[in-house]
Amino acid sequence: MTETLSSENGRTVLRMRRELRHPVxxxxxxxxxxxxLAEWFPAAVELDLRLDGAIKFTFEQDPGAPVDEQSSGVIRAYEPPHVLEYTWGVEVLRWELVPNADGCTLHLTATYDDRAGSASFSGxxxxxxxxxxxxLGxxxxxxxxxxxxxxxxxxxxLDQGVLTDDGGVRFERQLVQPKEAVWKLLTGAQTATAGSPPPAGFVAKGIEPGPVADAEEPVRLTYTWSGGEVTWAFRDGNGGARLVLTQTGPAADYLNPWRELIEALAR
Incomplete structure (x- = not known):
C-alpha cells in the first residue's frame, strides 16, 4: 500500500495512490x-462541474437531510481530465490523474483536522x-x-498515547464497534456506579483504583487513583466509538499499560 500521513500547516494530510490499467x-x-460516482463513492454526489461550482453530498441513510456546511462543498481546482479538487465541509479532497504506459496513476490527497480518524478514512x-x-471493469x-x-x-x-504538559496521559483511539458494545466489553458482568470500584476492564495494569466518581453509560466513567483521576469518554466516531482516555497526575509510568489495555480491547 502507498498511503502516507503527515501534518502540514496544522492540519492532517492523507495521501493515497493507485495504479490503474485504464486511460485517464x-x-x-x-x-x-x-x-x-454512485457505484463507488461513499455518498451520492450532485455537482456543478466547473471552477467554483457547488457540490452536494447525500448519504443513503438520510436522503432528506438538509444541506449544511458538512454536506456541501465547492470545486477549488478543475483541470479536466487531470485535476479535480473540492471541499467537503472543512475537508479538502484533491484527485489527480497522471497518464503512464499502462493506464494512469490516481492520486488522492485528503486534508482534514481529525488525525485520530485517519485509520477510518484510509480503510x-x-x-x-x-x-x-x-x-472500471x-x-x-x-x-x-x-x-x-x-x-x-x-x-x-495511531495506537500511541501522549504525555500531557502536566504529566498526565491521553489516548484518542477510534474503534470499530459502537460505544454501547464497547461499554459492555469493558464492564463484563459488573456494573459501573458511583461509589463502587470500577469494573476491571477500565483499569490498566499497576493502577490501584479508587471508587467511581462519575458514570454515565455508555459515554463516560471517571474514577480516582492516588495521583488524580482516570476518565474514559466515548462518543460516536467514524465507523464506531471514539475513545478518549485521560489520566491526570504523575502518570508517565502508565503509558505502556494503557496502550496494551486499549489494544486488547480493540482486538
Missing amino acids: EKVWRAITEPSQ GWTLCFDALARV DTVPQQDYRELHEHFVKVFG
Whole structure:
C-alpha cells in the first residue's frame, strides 16, 4: 500500500495512490459523473462541474437531510481530465490523474483536522478504490474494513498515547464497534456506579483504583487513583466509538499499560 500521513500547516494530510490499467479519460468519467460516482463513492454526489461550482453530498441513510456546511462543498481546482479538487465541509479532497504506459496513476490527497480518524478514512477510501476498480471493469477481492482499520492504526502510529504538559496521559483511539458494545466489553458482568470500584476492564495494569466518581453509560466513567483521576469518554466516531482516555497526575509510568489495555480491547 502507498498511503502516507503527515501534518502540514496544522492540519492532517492523507495521501493515497493507485495504479490503474485504464486511460485517464475513462477514470476521469468515473470520478466526475454522478451515475458512476454512485457505484463507488461513499455518498451520492450532485455537482456543478466547473471552477467554483457547488457540490452536494447525500448519504443513503438520510436522503432528506438538509444541506449544511458538512454536506456541501465547492470545486477549488478543475483541470479536466487531470485535476479535480473540492471541499467537503472543512475537508479538502484533491484527485489527480497522471497518464503512464499502462493506464494512469490516481492520486488522492485528503486534508482534514481529525488525525485520530485517519485509520477510518484510509480503510474507507481503500474499499472505495476497490469499488472504483470494479466500476472500471477489474476483478478485485473483497477486503474486511475492520482488518484494514487496524492495519492503518499500526502503520500510522495511531495506537500511541501522549504525555500531557502536566504529566498526565491521553489516548484518542477510534474503534470499530459502537460505544454501547464497547461499554459492555469493558464492564463484563459488573456494573459501573458511583461509589463502587470500577469494573476491571477500565483499569490498566499497576493502577490501584479508587471508587467511581462519575458514570454515565455508555459515554463516560471517571474514577480516582492516588495521583488524580482516570476518565474514559466515548462518543460516536467514524465507523464506531471514539475513545478518549485521560489520566491526570504523575502518570508517565502508565503509558505502556494503557496502550496494551486499549489494544486488547480493540482486538
